[in-house]
Amino acid sequence: MKTLATSLLAIAAVVFAVAFALQDRYPWLGFVRAAAEGAMVGALADWFAVTALFRHPLGLRIPHTAIIPTRKDEIGESLGEFVETNFLADDVVAGKLGSLDLAGATAGWLAEPENARRVVAEGSGALVGVARLLDDERMRDAIEAVVRTHLIDPPWGPPLGRLGEKVLASGGHREVVDLVLDRVDEWLAAHPEAFATLVSRRLPSWVPSFVDRVVDERLHTEARRFLADVRGDPEHTLRHAIDDALAQLADRLQHDPDTVSRLESAKARAFDDPRIRELAASAWAAARTAAVDALSDPESELRRRAEAALADAARRVAGDPGLRASLNSRINDAALHLVSAYRHDIAGIISETVRGWDAAETTDKIETQVGRDLQFIRINGTVVGALAGVAIYSAATLIATLAR
Template sequence: MKVLATSLLAAAAVVFAVAFALQDRYPWLGFVRAAAEGAMVGALADWFAVTALFRHPLGLRIPHTAIIPTRKDEIGASLGAFVETNFLSDEVVAGKLSTIDLAGAAAGWLSDPRIARRVVAEFSQGLTGLVGLLDDDRMREAVEAVVRAQLVAPQWGPPLGRLGARVLESGGHQEAVELLLDRLDEWLAAHPEAFEAVVTRRLPSWLPSFVDRAIDERLHAQARRFVRELRDDPDHRLRRSLDEYLAQLADRLQHDDATIERLEQAKGRAFDDPRIRELAASAWTAARGAAIGALSDEDGELRRRAEALLGDAARRLLADDELRASLNARLTDAALHLVTSYRSDIAHVIAETVQSWDPAETTDKIETQVGRDLQFIRINGTVVGALAGLAIYSVATAISTLL
């Protein structure tokens, strides 16, 4: 394009020289000379304008030339501000997102079983790599620190007391008591010999064996009858005593400093026990190994369930217009939040990137992108200049003829 534009300038110069030399012999060549003269002026003016954008014309440091390399930093800042104002404004982003069904597009994409399988596979590989990078000792320390901060450090007494009080008020503990009594009755029925160690062996040795058996059977039957009475009678004296004791315990856990302190000490001893820490360490190791194994198995149950869940969610989303609209609204709000929070940073990145470019490199980058169109400016200037020169000469000639 540079060659074409320069060739037109050279052609206009040749035509001008020939017409200028012969116009006295051939007066009509005056029109040709005027057109060629105008073409040269237009071509030279636009060549100067185009060249001044990128460099100093003919190496002359004329003011307001080589604009891009000398004002590169200002251009970068202006470009960043332009993008921030005109492309990252809330109105522009919200308007664009309102025309796009992001949730529907994602759901339609994920409804394809092959795509869902690929997404799950990529996510599994990434998660497997992340888990593999974790250091076991540091993770155990991190888990222990989180457990201590969130579970061990807060007082247990008042929350447990409040929970117990609510359970007692609702009567929810009665089912647990009845279940416990059921299991105790079943155990007594299955182990009648348990009374031998408690009663028979403590009786005098001279008693006949049938007396021992009779006593054992009698006590065993009485014990089962007592347990069944406790189970079937919610107002039994012993059960009321148990309710009173539990209510007092719940109250002490909330308000009695000594009881609260005893619970805290027991909790501390339990969590400081090396066996508990070893159990936590082994649990992390087992969980890590199980997670890696499940994520790595392409045909494993975890991946199959994830694929099915993803596909089912996509189909539900496609079928539910209200849900899709709600999700699109949330995505739009999230995008607007990100744009509002980081658009200045994006503009700053653009400005810093342009500022980091070498001036000559910047000039080459921009000229490569828009240079072809700028050469059209030179060509148009040549043509427009020729027409303007011809028009001016024609008007001047007509006026002089009339006068």
């Protein structure tokens, strides 16, 4: 395009020279000379304007030339501000997101088994990478330090006490008590021999043996009957005693320094015990290995279930307009929040990127992208200049003729 534009200037110069030399012999060449003269003026003016954007024309440091390399940083900042104001404005983003059914489009895509399989495969690969990263010794040490700082070192007594109070207030512990009572009764029913010598061995030796058996059996029967009474009576004395004991424990965990200290000591001994640490390490290694194996195998039960669950969830979303609308609303709110919070940072990426470019590199990048269109300015200037030259010369000739 540069060659074409420059060639037109050269042609105009040749035509001007020929017409200027012969116009006295052939007066009509005055019109040709005027056109060529105007074409040269337009071509040179637009050449100067286009060149001044990217460099100093003819190497002359004329003021307000080489605009792009000289004001590269300001251009980057202006471009960033333009994007921030016109592309990342809340109303622009909200309007665009509002016209899209992102939840429906995503659900429709994920409903295809092949796409769900692809997502699960990519997610599995990422999780395998995370699991292998966590197996690094330094990473394990860092995780252990974080867990100890935020989970083990803080006192457990008051939080457990407050949790216990809430559980007791809601009555959630009663199911646990019922479960314990059921398990104890089942054990007693399955192990009557546990009472075989519980009392009889303490009786005098002269008591007949059948009395021993009667006493032991009676004790076993009464124990089961007592448990049956407790299980069947929500207001049984034992239940109230258990409630009172648990309430006292919850209160002591919050307000009794001795109870809190004993709990903290037991916690420290448990977590510092080499056997506990070794058991935890072994459990982690086994769980990690099992997870990595399951995630790495495309035919594993875990991945097949994940694929089926993902596709099923997508189909449910795609078939429920209300759910899609709710998800779209949440997506829009999240996107608007992110844009509002990081709009300036996103625009700053543009400014910082342009600022980091070399001036010559920036000039080349921009000229490569828009230079072809800028050369049309030179071509158009040549053509318009020629037309203007002919028009001016014709008007001047007409006025001179009329004046005679």
